[in-house]
Amino acid sequence: MKTLVIGTGGREHALALALSRDPSVTEVHAAPGNPGIGAFATLHTVDVMDPAAVAALATSVAADLVVIGPEAPLVAGVADAVRAAGVAVFGPSAAAAQLEGSKAFSKEVMAAAGVPTAGSRTCTTAAEAAAALDEFGAPYVVKDDALAAGKGVVVTTDRAEALAHAATCDRVVIEEFLDGPEVSLFAVCDGTGAYALQPAQDFKRIFDGGRGPNTGGMGSYSPLPWASADLAEIVIASVVQPTLDEMVRRGAPFVGCLYVGLALTETGPRVIEFNARFGDPDIQPVLAVLTSPVGELLAAAAEGEITRVERPTFSEGASVTVVLASAGYPESSSKGDVITGVEAADALDDVDVIHAGTAVDADGRLVTAGGRVLAVRASGADVADARAKAYAAADLISFDGLQRRADIASEPLGVIEGASLKESDH
Ligand code: AMP
Ligand code: GLY
Numbered sequence: 001m002k003t004l005v006i007g008t009g010g011r012e013h014a015l016a017l018a019l020s021r022d023p024s025v026t027e028v029h030a031a032p033g034n035p036g037i038g039a040f041a042t043l044h045t046v047d048v049m050d051p052a053a054v055a056a057l058a059t060s061v062a063a064d065l066v067v068i069g070p071e072a073p074l075v076a077g078v079a080d081a082v083r084a085a086g087v088a089v090f091g092p093s094a095a096a097a098q099l100e101g102s103k104a105f106s107k108e109v110m111a112a113a114g115v116p117t118a119g120s121r122t123c124t125t126a127a128e129a130a131a132a133l134d135e136f137g138a139p140y141v142v143k144d145d146a147l148a149a150g151k152g153v154v155v156t157t158d159r160a161e162a163l164a165h166a167a168t169c170d171r172v173v174i175e176e177f178l179d180g181p182e183v184s185l186f187a188v189c190d191g192t193g194a195y196a197l198q199p200a201q202d203f204k205r206i207f208d209g210g211r212g213p214n215t216g217g218m219g220s221y222s223p224l225p226w227a228s229a230d231l232a233e234i235v236i237a238s239v240v241q242p243t244l245d246e247m248v249r250r251g252a253p254f255v256g257c258l259y260v261g262l263a264l265t266e267t268g269p270r271v272i273e274f275n276a277r278f279g280d281p282d283i284q285p286v287l288a289v290l291t292s293p294v295g296e297l298l299a300a301a302a303e304g305e306i307t308r309v310e311r312p313t314f315s316e317g318a319s320v321t322v323v324l325a326s327a328g329y330p331e332s333s334s335k336g337d338v339i340t341g342v343e344a345a346d347a348l349d350d351v352d353v354i355h356a357g358t359a360v361d362a363d364g365r366l367v368t369a370g371g372r373v374l375a376v377r378a379s380g381a382d383v384a385d386a387r388a389k390a391y392a393a394a395d396l397i398s399f400d401g402l403q404r405r406a407d408i409a410s411e412p413l414g415v416i417e418g419a420s421l422k423e424s425d426h
Pocket of ligand 1: 204273
């Protein structure tokens with residue numbers, strides 16, 4: 001099977017690497033990819049937001065399976081164009097990607113499907129927003145309805161800050177605050193059914209102890225030894241299957257990864273958000289412990305026949321990913337800082353250095369080229385062992401202004417914050 005991965009970050013590197021380790025995968029192509037992916041796959045230049053260009057590339061490399069990493073091309077209809085060209089694609093249509101593309105749409109689908117989530121109001125005026133804030137009370141959760149590259153959500157106890165964020169949005173979703181540890185659950189969906197991958201947890205804040213601004217994710221681990229063994233099964237039954245059924249009813253079946261961001265509240269798991277793609281870095285440790293072939297799984301889902309493959313299986317061990325970010329992240333990022341130590345770290349047993357924002361400069365040196373630069377992923381017998389290996393490998397890598405958290409997977413997210421069990425509290 002020839003595969004083509006669309007995107008450029010750590011998620012795409014981890015997916016391409018997992019595909020390259022599947023014996024049924026004969027070729028891995030990526031576009032645009034990154035220098036890390038280029039070490040083992042063929043890279044192509046493409047505008048990922050141009051549906052016709054991606055479809056033409058898929059045809060020209062004779063891809064049997066296209067995997068689209070990020071949300072923006074999905075919302076722009078890239079999967080539709082690839083599918084129309086007769087190539088199997090893992091990633092939802094533009095219509096189905098609205099589960100991520102519009103918070104108001106996803107809340108509407110959840111309500112229709114009876115999925116447990118936070119109560120919410122969709123508002124278009126300042127007066128409606130103020131009334132919704134007072135209805136739910138503090139802490140306030142204010143979400144831009146549109147895709148905002150991770151910057152659309154404000155959680156605050158400051159009513160003025162909540163109102164100010166609402167005023168910057170055309171349409172805003174204001175919702176009830178959900179208290180409890182957050183979990184990322186990835187459901188591989190074929191339009192009518194799904195298999196869950198093993199749950200993971202993502203550390204979102206920039207500083208240790210869950211302090212500082214939100215980022216795209218500073219580290220992750222899987223499995224979650226403290227979570228109940230039937231969590232994935234419960235979420236498939238109470239969230240994923242009803243959502244897939246509702247999307248079928250609406251004529252927009254969901255094929256791809258339904259990323260369920262959950263809060264484990266006192267009344268059970270409730271949905272914080274849906275995304276229409278794998279989470280990054282949350283998917284990275286999950287792929288490291290996945291023991292069944294990922295290419296066959298994604299191809300079966302893309303072709304609407306997920307049950308032709310067995311349920312995914314996972315090793316007894318654990319994996320931990322530590323993100324190395326550049327100076328200024330998350331407000332800004334630094335480009336062109338020379339990176340050293342990647343080869344030495346990558347050569348360690350059970351370690352993969354995943355590229356997220358790197359480039360090769362005119363002198364052939366690996367340099368920073370984004371906010372999240374690298375993710376150091378290690379596997380081990382348990383979380384503590386994987387964590388020790390990940391940090392030992394990360395210690396070998398340096399560049400000016402490197403930022404990383406020291407407490408990834410040291411405790412379940414939430415326990416390190418003390419009283420509250422989550423990172424979103426201010
Ligand atoms: P999102 O972009 O929807 O993932 O939101 C970013 C972060 O805001 C989440 O990971 C949570 O930590 C927090 N958050 C979003 N919605 C809620 C909610 N209803 N209750 C508590 N925290 C939330
Ligand atoms: N790590 C969170 C996300 O991918 O949205």
